[in-house]
Amino acid sequence: QDCDGLIVRSATKVTAEVLQAAERLQVVGRAGTGVDNVDVEAATRKGVLVMNTPTGNSLSAAELTCGMILCLARQIPQASASMKEGKWDRKKYMGMELNGKTLGVLGLGRIGREVATRMQAFGMKTIGYDPIITPEVSATFGVEQLPLEQIWPRCDFITVHTPLLPSTMGLLNDSTFAKCRRGVQVVNCARGGIVDEGALLRALRESPHRVPDFCASVSLSVKHGCVGSGHVHSLVGSHCTSCSFSQVNGQALSKAFAPQTKPWIALARALGMVLHAVGKQAQGSVQVCTLGTPLQEAGSYLTPAVAAGMLVGGAQKEVTLVNALLLAQEAGLKVTTTHDNAAPEPDSSAGSLQVALQGTQHRATGTVQGSTPVLRELNGAIFEQPAPLVGPVLIYRAKASDPSTLPALTGLLGKVGVQLQSYHSSGVVAREQWSVVGLSAPLSDLSELKPCVTEVFQLHL
Structure with a gap:
């Protein structure tokens, strides 16, 4: 209740109730990228700034993704498990070369582009989709942007790097899996909900011709926390303490x-x-x-x-x-x-x-x-002569021909001990003009001035 700032990782939920209880809270810092554990709308309504550290683990997440692609292509986990069981299944786990294969990158932000450039070093052709990044920008890091409908049938591998939003929930589903080419392999090192796991399971079970046979019995999975190596935890922490945050809602x-x-x-x-x-x-x-x-x-x-x-x-x-x-x-x-x-x-x-x-x-x-x-x-x-908009300001509209307004104002200021610090009048429109008066302090009562003006108000700027 007494904190002004809050720094959290993904496990801590900053709900509307938490925000309401923290009366002094001004900022929530998410040590990481995703802010789905923070009620951003409730924070915004309360005026609490939400920030994250999107670059802290970008390279680590990209490297993990590349490692997953290599493991799928060369069947490394399966071959390792077989070896540990005392088997020598050379022919069963020959895998495939990545050179010449097509990688579809969904989401071309920091992580997506790092994955693309690294897999290009393996000779992969990289295509992708992002509703924000322009095709001209993605072309600078070697990714050809295509509509999603053209991506599904062209990819040997698909990797996902989008935030979890209503528009990306279940992005890979029964319909999209049905459009994918035979043997497509999917890597999701982003958020779990982006891939419809039920649809993925149905594709594995019901359409074995569309996925490698070994996938039906072996699942390659790691916890999302694997992107957070000891170095990355230190890096994200240093970003938090060195003000390397990005604004989410402010x-x-x-x-x-x-x-x-x-x-x-x-x-x-x-x-x-x-x-x-x-x-x-x-x-x-x-x-x-x-x-x-x-x-x-x-x-x-x-x-x-x-x-x-x-x-x-x-x-x-x-x-x-x-x-x-x-x-x-x-x-x-x-x-x-x-x-x-x-x-x-x-x-x-x-x-x-x-x-x-x-x-x-x-x-x-x-x-x-x-x-x-x-x-x-x-x-x-x-x-x-432009009128300064600083400090206590009195603004009024009066008839240009009325000589009593300014004496009434100066008389009122003298009575209450308020100094006139600036005075600017506008040109005449419809026989009236506006005046902006800078004061040393606000006036508590404008009743003496109102008979001399058409309208009057005070602002503290």
């Missing part, structure tokens, strides 16, 4: 503390708060648009920040970059992202960010000057 956090992106995240959150204040709602559809080439890849981390800003002050507790999009969705707020390489002057070199409440006229645009997030435009009113 990719935006990887950008939150980088000097070049931190002010942009602050801007996105501030614009979300401004849009919520002027729109007076945290529901509907919000369009986030990144403008300019420098922000071409920024939508992935700026969008959660906008959502977090929109939810400030709502019923949701502890809104973070980890859970902002999930909580926004549950609150009825849909946040979408677009990008345009063209950014308006004078922000074309740095880029700018625009957020808009669809179906309304409410929108806000800002940029970053130096390390300071600034407001460029609000509901069509342009700030020729």
Whole structure:
């Protein structure tokens, strides 16, 4: 209950109940690749960051896979067992050469590509499938990508390196085994559920012409922990302690503390708060648009920040970059992202960010000057001198011709001892203009100012 971080291996289950009981928990580190033992959705909802060490045992898993392929091809376990029984069955366990055989690699991530390159050294032709890796990328490490329907009948060996997801559960099943060529041999050093074991058993028993005869009586199997040699356990542990984690559910956090992106995240959150204040709602559809080439890849981390800003002050507790999009969705707020390489002057070199409440006229645009997030435009009113969005900020809309607003504001500030630190006004739109006032401290009562303005609100940015 008192821990801030939790590091686990595969045997420890981090359930929703565990997450609920750990009130201070901020991060779960999985020492290994798979996170199916962690309730990622429950962690995300609570704002708990989930991380893993995907590279820690990649080479070890790849080497184990290659060893399994060699054992199947040369029938090493069977020959060894026969020798130990005092037999000399040379002809029975001659096996086959790997040279010229075709290996199908399902999943071309870190482990899959390492297996492919190693088995290419044995003269194997490598084909594969991955819904994320592009054919151009897989071609760089010698794998020809094909649709799954074309892979099954072409392979002498199939090896699986995908995570266990609803889409990969039972990937190898009765239907796929029926499409495989005679004598196909399957290696699964990933997750057990990817291969339908019942279907595999039926293929072994009912269709011996499709699998080697020796497989019907001998099963080659090892526990998944065999990928974790003593060196690998040490390596994974060093990754845990040296911050060599990868984010599973909080990719935006990887950008939150980088000097070049931190002010942009602050801007996105501030614009979300401004849009919520002027729109007076945290529901509907919000369009986030990144403008300019420098922000071409920024939508992935700026969008959660906008959502977090929109939810400030709502019923949701502890809104973070980890859970902002999930909580926004549950609150009825849909946040979408677009990008345009063209950014308006004078922000074309740095880029700018625009957020808009669809179906309304409410929108806000800002940029970053130096390390300071600034407001460029609000509901069509342009700030020729951009207004800083930092600290306590008072924002109001008033008639441009009304000379009483500023004296009323300065008089109120003098009464309560709050200093005016900055003052920026927009251009006039429909005879009104917006003003953004930086304060040394928030004001506790705005009643004296309200008669002089059309609308007014405070934000602490």
